[in-house]
Amino acid sequence: MLDRSNDVDRIALIEALNVMDPALGTALDPIAELTAFSFGVPIAWVSILDADHQHIISRVGLAIRRTDRHASICARALGSNTVMQVPDLRQDPRFADNPLVTGPEQLRFYAGAPLVTKAGVALGTLCIMDRAPRQLSAEEQLQLLTLSRVVVAQMELKMSLGRREQISGLPNRHQFQADLNALSRHADTRAFTGVVLDVFDLQSANDAGQALGMKPVETLLRQAALRVQDVLRDLAQVYHIGVTRFAFLLADHSHEQTEALLDRLRIRMRRPLMAGSIPMSPQFHAGVCDFLPVPGQTGDLVRKCLVAMHHAIQTDNCLCWYSQERDDALRRRYRLASDAGRGLAQHQFSLVYQPRFDLITGLPVSAEALLRWTHPLLGPVSPGEFIPVLERTALMPAISRWVIDHALAQAAQWQKRVPGFSLSLNLSPRDFDDQRVWNVLSERLHAHGLAPGLIEIEITEGQWLNHHPAALPQLRAIAAAGVRIAIDDFGSGYSNFGYLSEVPISHIKIDQTLVTGLARSRTARLKVEAIIKLARQLGYRTVAEGVENDAELSLLRLWGCDEAQGYHLARPMHPDAVLHLVSACRAGPLPDAG
Template structure:
């Protein structure tokens, strides 16, 4: 009957290729009808034999759609590479009691040609059945085999639709996943490594497409695919899984072997390619991941390779291996992004306030509103972690409005208890995507009966101002109304006094990375002293962040820094604690350091 050693592979292939799709059967119906007509038989079938049954995906002259596998005559035919004939089923003890023989159909004659894949696996048969004994001539046997090959070709064509990338002709991401699924169903014990490769810089490809059209870019991709295939040759099937991304998997190669292969591939790929008449230098970023041939690994493999490859892109490395720790950090960021809206609705966010002190008289002059998030499962989450995540989501404007509402409400309360005590708010670059930002701020100030001069808006320094043309007009409108504009984290990165002339800045906050440890670092002392002196000459007030020692405070006073903020003076605290602290300072008694 069938070869049990290859049967699991065959059944897995049937599942992976989705040959039971009714659309495939409809496409094969004309061939089945042609077979019935050509051989003058009442019944012609295309039968697919899986683990437990046979299904007639296309049929002529038979009402039933399938039978139990053990009652299947085709189950015997798929074990043969040739046409199997039974002249009289009643005379053969294997089939004499078959339901199609003894039942209403009264079938006597059978001939079945196996439907063989290129790898030699039989998915089923193209079979003929008659109600009288018969033997096919050698010519008829040849014709039946020819029709079976036509059926198989049509099946492969139909199944490959949507599984090929048109530009390169390579199997695409859907086929890559289907082949991984097939690999998992075979339950092999081998050791596998998947590789995801990006060969073209997106910005360069976009520029080339705009200048030359898409045909030269497509030619680049075809050349790249040929290079990848030439290096891999018989080692792996190459898949085109993204615009400029290729994938493949290797069998039983250790880390050293994989890296050696990718070194050869990188050397081959980094040679210039021609886009029209312009030579372009391809990039080479690869992500690799070991996996086992089990569904738990293969179902998530593309994502893991993408995690590794993206890290290679971000670090400009040729190759990065998948890391559980890096993946966990990415998943945590995604969870924060997806849970934030619920957190806002369920009051998981709150504000704390860190006072800021004048270095001339030691009095607290304002407090910075700082956002906090206590996640029900993850616990307290640092703003340094969740703010960058939320800035990339559509929730950030709503969260910023929430901060504005709650902070201004608290500022209004302070004006009764602490007249003249100010507040600073942090606004992100994303907030300035909203053209109504200033209008919203102005409306909320009026609603709380607050003068604009009590509010300070902090923005991070950087090139983002050039990418947000609407930011500067809104900042100017705020400054005109009396809101003070502060540059936060100055000195931490893109520090340039030149661009400050375009923005109505009144205050510079020197980043804690320069201030903390100031007394021990000559370089930091030179930088901070220079920033303070130049800022004063340009008419800006200065605030030092992250003050943690008396020595730092003394140096800042010596250089003429206007204000300071840090754990030495006061930690972030609740609104009530801040009220008590400011009250005590104004009354002339030292306030307690409140955590």
């Protein structure tokens, strides 16, 4: 009966050490050859035993590569602390019927030394075999044991290559995941907590590298690694899993104990570190996640810790615990990003149009094209959810081209019934990554027979223009052709009239966060009135977004706002409804919008 008590540890280590890699067998071949030569035997091999098989990963004088474990002589040597030798296999009832003894090889002698790792787990054996009986002396047995230790050292050395972070010398991300996988194979019932730390802003580290060279930055990272290790000494193995990121595991720690430990670590890490002669202040953001040592949880731990850590960075907290709700939202955003291309091809996107009204005449003068997405599984997805997601992908320009083409085609249809009714289109900062955006717009205007003056392009306010040097020339070309340019959501962020002088705009759209509730907020009234007056003095027309009642409309008229848009006036609607509304308004008094 073979001893299988250490199979779980053995199989986990076999995976962690990657001993089935052919490159390891090649590296061990010289040791197998030396062993055969030293003992004057025709056969020597290195074997690894898993739950069911013996794998011969390096060999001299024997062609076989694998045997069943129950037929393995080496399996008997696993539980030995010294060399197991059988002077004559034919005379030993345990092995007399073994195929290597009765078959063509006709083997008679066996000696095997267990391959025992530093953790005390025997993975297999280094063995020698002969076709004649013999007996090893005590000195020869010691020599075989020494060679077995050389084999183990070579295995561990091979494993460590690619598993250590060169800067800190700590185990890296690959080793962290390998150790997590090994942990999941133990019958460990303890609860564990995974922690991922970010100790430096990566951009600051890159800036320091450019200014000082990489050597001082590497020294800084080594200092950070030493601090983490010093606080966690005797508590946890520290892993260096990213340029500025470290990870470790805690066993049987409550949330209070974990947070107390991280607070001590934070205090230690926040002390200045020297990069060259410059003191730098490390940051400290931790993502923390509880888990059980089972494959379904260890395989996903790093990702979950990163979800929590990035939330800590975004909220500028020292630590955040993993949240399933936040993770679900993140995965939903990723799904939207990955499904958008298919959605465009399968006609899941559509356009609705929200009219804009002149506040002097009361007539609808234009409509803003608004994108809608009906996902086949998620149903209608709010543009407030999917537009920010798509703006971070390379698909956004293709979406915008689709909107331009379909919206201009609709505008051309309107001109046949309500001539002069104009169209407003939204362009994303990503659209200006493509330096052909004006060419695309110009081509579609020509194709649909539309005058440029019937079209308005809305861009969001903000500093993005400073980071898109190609945007301003294209905006100037668009404006020079007669297309109007509007700044959307003005007042919600950057709100700087100074930079508007560089952009050829004609309209300012006041953000709905200022307009909605205007009648109830003195601060909002002061801001909106000031924006309208200054815009008029600078020659811009103003459009109020998000108008929800008569009180807001009256104030806007009083201050001289030119146009308004909002649910109080008209909700987003299908093209035929827009046509009906415009025709009805042009034919008579504006219906009661209330």
